[in-house]
Amino acid sequence: MLVTTAVAVLTTAVLAALAAQPAPPAAPAPYTVLTREGRRPLAVRQMSGQEMFALDDLAKIFDLTLREDVLAGGLTVSTKTQTVALTPGQAMASAAGRLVSLPAPPVKEGRSWFVPIDFVPRALGPALGTRLDLRRPSRLIVGGDLRVPRITARIEPQGALARVTLDVLPATPHAVTQGANRLLVRFEADALDAALPTSPVPDLIQAVRVAEPPVVIAIDLGTRFGSYRAADAPGERGAGRIVIDVVAQTTEAAPATPPPATPVPPLEPPLLEASPTGGLRTIVIDAGHGGDEHGARGAQGTLEKDVTLGVARRLKAAIEARLGGRVILTRDGDQTVGLDERAAVANNNKADVFVSLHANASVRASAVGAEVFYLSLSDYGAQAQRVAQGEGEALPVFGGGTRDIEAILWEMAQARHIEASATFAQLVEAALRERVPMSPRAIQQAPFRVLVGANMPAVLVEMGFISNPEQEKQLASEPFQSAIVQALVDSLVRFRDGHSTAAPSPATPPGARR
Numbered sequence: 001m002l003v004t005t006a007v008a009v010l011t012t013a014v015l016a017a018l019a020a021q022p023a024p025p026a027a028p029a030p031y032t033v034l035t036r037e038g039r040r041p042l043a044v045r046q047m048s049g050q051e052m053f054a055l056d057d058l059a060k061i062f063d064l065t066l067r068e069d070v071l072a073g074g075l076t077v078s079t080k081t082q083t084v085a086l087t088p089g090q091a092m093a094s095a096a097g098r099l100v101s102l103p104a105p106p107v108k109e110g111r112s113w114f115v116p117i118d119f120v121p122r123a124l125g126p127a128l129g130t131r132l133d134l135r136r137p138s139r140l141i142v143g144g145d146l147r148v149p150r151i152t153a154r155i156e157p158q159g160a161l162a163r164v165t166l167d168v169l170p171a172t173p174h175a176v177t178q179g180a181n182r183l184l185v186r187f188e189a190d191a192l193d194a195a196l197p198t199s200p201v202p203d204l205i206q207a208v209r210v211a212e213p214p215v216v217i218a219i220d221l222g223t224r225f226g227s228y229r230a231a232d233a234p235g236e237r238g239a240g241r242i243v244i245d246v247v248a249q250t251t252e253a254a255p256a257t258p259p260p261a262t263p264v265p266p267l268e269p270p271l272l273e274a275s276p277t278g279g280l281r282t283i284v285i286d287a288g289h290g291g292d293e294h295g296a297r298g299a300q301g302t303l304e305k306d307v308t309l310g311v312a313r314r315l316k317a318a319i320e321a322r323l324g325g326r327v328i329l330t331r332d333g334d335q336t337v338g339l340d341e342r343a344a345v346a347n348n349n350k351a352d353v354f355v356s357l358h359a360n361a362s363v364r365a366s367a368v369g370a371e372v373f374y375l376s377l378s379d380y381g382a383q384a385q386r387v388a389q390g391e392g393e394a395l396p397v398f399g400g401g402t403r404d405i406e407a408i409l410w411e412m413a414q415a416r417h418i419e420a421s422a423t424f425a426q427l428v429e430a431a432l433r434e435r436v437p438m439s440p441r442a443i444q445q446a447p448f449r450v451l452v453g454a455n456m457p458a459v460l461v462e463m464g465f466i467s468n469p470e471q472e473k474q475l476a477s478e479p480f481q482s483a484i485v486q487a488l489v490d491s492l493v494r495f496r497d498g499h500s501t502a503a504p505s506p507a508t509p510p511g512a513r514r
C-alpha cells in the first residue's frame with residue numbers, strides 16, 4: 001500500500017512536470033543557509049505545488065546520513081545523535097522521537113528524495129538539537145544562535161525630507177554614520193534579513209540596500225541631500241525602530257551650481273579649532289515654537305511664538321547691518337518646525353553659530369529674568385562626553401581607516417562644540433546683563449533637543465518670563481526686544497572677535513566650509 005501511494009505521488013509529480021513543460025516555470029530562487037560554518041546556497045524545487053529541498057543537498061550542508069529501506073518503504077535521515085524517519089506518502093516525520101507534520105509527503109524523483117522546505121525547521125532542527133529558522137520572505141535558513149535580525153524598511157517623502165524607517169526584529173545594536181554620498185547603518189549582527197523598499201525619492205534617496213559587509217544597510221543619497229538625523233524608538237515585542245530623516249538642502253542654502261555628484265564630506269576640524277576662525281559668515285537664528293505650537297502664554301494673551309519671531313526678525317536685520325554675513329531664520333512665519341529640523345537648517349547651511357530664542361514660563365508669577373542655556377551632555381551618554389573631551393576616535397568610524405567615511409552621529413554633533421558653546425553662552429549672558437533683567441540662574445546647561453544636533457556652537461536664550469505680568473509687557477514691547485537684539489549682536493561681535501584674535505587655522509581658510 002505504501003509503495004502504491006508512492007507511485008501515485010510520483011505519477012502526480014511527473015504529470016505536473018509534463019504539464020508545465022510548454023512554459024516551464026522559472027526555477028524558484030535558492031535559499032541561503034546561514035550557520036556558524038558560513039553561508040551556503042540551497043537549491044529549491046517546485047514539486048506538486050510545494051517548495052522542496054533535496055535530501056542529498058541537506059545531507060551535504062548538515063552532515064546527514066540518508067538510508068532508504070526499499071523493502072519497508074521507509075527513509076531515515078540521521079544526524080550524529082538523532083534520527084528522522086520519513087514514510088513515503090505520509091505528510092509527517094518522526095524526529096528525535098516526536099511526530100511532526102509536514103505540508104506534503106516526501107517525493108522521490110529518479111534516485112533523489114525531496115522533502116517540503118518545512119522539514120528543515122520542524123524535523124531537522126530538533127534532530128540536530130538546534131534551531132533552524134526558515135524565513136520564507138527572505139529565503140533564509142538561519143541556524144543556531146546566529147544574530148540575523150529581520151529588517152523591514154520603508155521610505156516616506158515628507159516635503160523637504162524623506163524618512164527612512166527601519167523596523168528591526170529583534171532590536172539590535174547599531175550605529176548610523178555618514179559616508180561619501182551615503183548613510184550607513186551598521187548592525188551588530190552576523191547577517192541581515194532585510195526587506196528593503198525599491199521606490200527612491202528623487203534627488204534625495206537613490207536606494208536603500210544591503211552593503212558590504214552584509215551587516216550594513218546603505219542609504220544612497222541624491223544631489224539634494226543636506227543633512228540627516230537618526231533616532232531610535234522602541235518597537236513592539238522586542239523589536240527596535242530606527243528613524244532616519246534625510247533632509248534636503250534648504251532653498252536658501254541651495255548653491256548656485258549643483259553640488260558635485262560625489263561630494264566627500266570635509267573632515268571636521270579638531271575640537272579645539274571647532275569655533276569659527278574666519279569670522280561669523282553664517283548665523284542661524286531660531287525663533288522658538290510656531291504654528292500650532294504656541295509655546296508659553298502670558299496672562300494678557302501674549303504668545304511665546306510671536307515674541308520669538310519678532311525678536312528673530314529684528315535680530316536678523318541688526319546682524320546684517322552690523323556684522324554682515326548671512327543670517328538665516330529657521331522660520332520666518334507662523335509655521336510649525338520640528339526641533340531637529342531647526343538644527344538641520346543650521347547644519348545644512350554650515351552655520352558658524354546657532355541661537356535659539358524662547359520666552360520662559362513659571363508657576364511662580366514672580367519669576368523674572370533672562371537665562372542662557374547651552375547643551376548638557378548628561379542625557380546623551382558616555383559617548384557624547386568622550387567626544388566632548390576631544391577623544392575623536394570615539395566617533396563611530398568603521399571600515400578600518402577608509403578616507404571616505406567620516407562618522408558623526410546626530411546625537412553627537414553638539415558634543416564637539418560644547419566648549420565653544422559654553423564660551424558663547426557666557427558672552428551672551430554678559431551682554432544681556434548689561435541691558436535686561438537676569439534670572440538668578442542666568443547661565444545653565446540643559447539637554448535641549450533643539451541644541452543636540454547642531455554641529456556648531458549653539459545656545460538657547462530664554463529672554464524673560466512671559467508668565468510674569470511685567471515681563472509679558474516687556475517681551476511684547478519694541479524697546480525690550482531691541483535691547484535683547486542689541487545684547488545678542490554685541491555678544492556675537494565679541495564671540496567673533498574673541499575667536500578671530502586666535503591664530504587662524506590654515507586648515508580652514510575663509511570659505512573652506514561653504
Ligand SMILES: [Zn+2]
Pocket residue numbers: 288289295296304357358359
Ligand atoms: Zn520655548
